[in-house]
Amino acid sequence: MxxxxxxxxxxxxxxxxxxxxxxxxxxxxxxxxxxxxxxxxxxxxxxxxxxxxxxxxxxxxxxxxxxxxxxxxxxxxxxxxxxxxxxxxxxxxxxxxxxxxxxxxxxxxxxxxxxxxxxxxxxxxxxxxxxxxxxxxxxxxxxxxxxxxxxxxxxxxxxxxLLAKARVLARRNAPPFVAAVATPGSLTVHTSGSFVGSFLEDLGRRNQVAVKDGQTQYEISLEGLVALNPQTLVLFTAPDERPITETWKTNPLWQKLAAVQRGRVYEFSRDNWTRGRGPIALKLMVAETIQSRLLQDAAPPTEFGYR
CATH class of the missing domain: 3.40.50.1980 (Nitrogenase molybdenum iron protein domain)
Structure with a gap:
């Protein structure tokens, strides 16, 4: 809510x-x-x-x-x-x-x-x-x-x-997602009370992470992510940065994540998704959400799949 x-x-x-x-x-x-x-x-x-x-x-x-x-x-x-x-x-x-x-x-x-x-x-x-x-x-x-x-x-x-039209594509009873910004030094989850977290919920997908101690966004470790073990992981990264998740990919814990094993790790630009947060940005976000196949819980195409 x-x-x-x-x-x-x-x-x-x-x-x-x-x-x-x-x-x-x-x-x-x-x-x-x-x-x-x-x-x-x-x-x-x-x-x-x-x-x-x-x-x-x-x-x-x-x-x-x-x-x-x-x-x-x-x-x-x-x-x-x-x-x-x-x-x-x-x-x-x-x-x-x-x-x-x-x-x-x-x-x-x-x-x-x-x-x-x-x-x-x-x-x-x-x-x-x-x-x-x-x-x-x-x-x-x-x-x-x-x-x-x-x-x-x-x-x-x-x-x-626009949101109502996109919501029609959402697969019913799809597993919940975890959404997070990945920078070179941290992973910050965006809860159901954040802009992107509530945006994806409004499109028909469920956010696995609720507001914690009044914080709509907070950092977690790889171990914290493993504890959540999301079946769907949505990452927001910058094209000119090497996110911390690149380092985590060499860790066996990362490979055990359900989202990784299912091939349901989606990647979007954090410049457009988590920093704009206005009507113009939202149109871009809706288009990319549809193109990524996230709503359908389908494997992402190359441009939106985590590499």
Whole structure:
């Protein structure tokens, strides 16, 4: 069961142009829809672009170990001022952009929220640790904040239709999956409360891993993965990295995994799947899920099979 987002409604105030939005840090009142928006998470950039709004600044930098803009977004953010990275936003660059709205991540930017609020009105959402429901609620909230509520509702309606069509392909009673991001140094499982974990559940597959101690994502070892022994394993990797699972492949424990023995290890780009988390990324994810044969619990084709 996906958790309900905290910010379910935005109400008009005294005039038709004024908006109020509830978010993770309280209530944000704007006298009129925002025109100059700085986005500090890729999901916000994705959503703004999908709504036809180009941000005046975005955290697209690579400081602090960030990989930078996901490939699918790069052409869409040409000319946007880089306001540092997600982990290390530049207050000077943000101030120079003269925003009338900052979109922040409640998890990543929690400690600097007071400083952000001094620069401009700031709304904080659970993007990095949010579920599909959370991200959809953000799309609607952002649409209201920038005066594009109608466009946001249409995006969500189109998305529901797309997901419903894909869901028809899901094999009934297919074994549950474990989904995880594999970097060179760690394996992080994405639970039923994460974006990708809840997304795949919405498409008709069951997530084997539930939220743990309030964490929608957490690291596990090879031994921890063996303890789960998934019959279906979904990995998110980067094309320019050697994930830790490559090392694990030489370990007999890896070869004992049911998913490995069944040939049901699927691989997707973590740049597009776990970092974008917006309406544009979701369309790519639906297409790749169908192409991978994951919904049917069939062996993946070469381009989506773990090598």
């Amino acid at each position: 996906q958790k309900k987002p905290l910010f379910l409604a935005a109400l008009t105030l005294g005039t038709a142009a004024a908006v109020t939005v509830n978010h993770e840090r309280g209530t944000l009142n704007l006298s009129q829809p925002a025109r100059r928006v700085v986005a500090l998470e890729y999901s916000f950039v994705d959503t703004l672009v999908a709504l036809g709004v180009k941000p005046v600044g975005a955290a697209l930098g690579t400081a602090g170990g960030d990989r930078g803009t996901p490939p699918y977004l790069r052409d869409r953010v040409q000319g946007v001022t880089v306001t540092g990275s997600r982990a290390q936003p530049s207050f000077e660059t943000m101030a120079a952009a003269r925003p009338d709205l900052i979109l922040a991540d409640a998890f990543v930017h929690g400690n600097v929220y007071p400083q952000l609020s001094k620069l401009a009105p700031t709304a904080a959402f659970q993007s990095r640790r949010g579920s599909l429901d959370d991200l959809n609620a953000q799309t609607l909230a952002i649409g209201r904040l920038v005066g594009r509520e109608g466009a946001a509702r249409q995006l969500l309606a189109d998305q529901r239709s």
